[in-house]
Amino acid sequence: MSVRVRRVYEPPESADGVRVLVDRLWPRGVSKAEAHIDEWPKALTPSTELRHWYHSGAGSYDEFARRYEAELAAPEAAELLEHVRELARSGAVTLVTAVKDPDESHASVLARLLSP
Structure with missing residues (x-):
């Protein structure tokens, strides 16, 4: 199982495998x-409210991650998370994002939740 995160502005590589856009808006x-991009599961992305809260600077990354994980427990998001997990079991998956700091996003x- 191989899951990695890359910025959409980096050129695609053959090692990317299935490229999954994990942003709600197109970059x-x-x-x-x-x-x-091979897949774009918008329901797997943080809610607009959570994104706005986090980007306003009101909370820490740890609190953002906790709230986002709670959102991912919703049925539609959980189903999509399992779908991407199945893709990762079959080969490489690259989570593609436009954020400037993928390590705190x-x-x-998602990468942590998808990794074994």
Whole structure:
């Protein structure tokens, strides 16, 4: 099982495997052809309210991760999380995001939850 996180602005690599966009909005300045996205499960992304709360600076990354994990327990998100986990069991999966700091973002929370 291989799950990694990459920014959408980095050129795709053959080692990426299935590329899953984990942002709710399409990244600016990147065409669909350039991004090489295989799946875009929008319901797997943080809610608009949680994104706004976190980006306002009101809370810590740890609190954001806790709240996001709670959102991922909802049935639709849990089903999509399991789908991506199945993809990772079959081969490499790259979680693609436009965030500037992937290490302190929802993408790193997803990668942690998807890793064995």
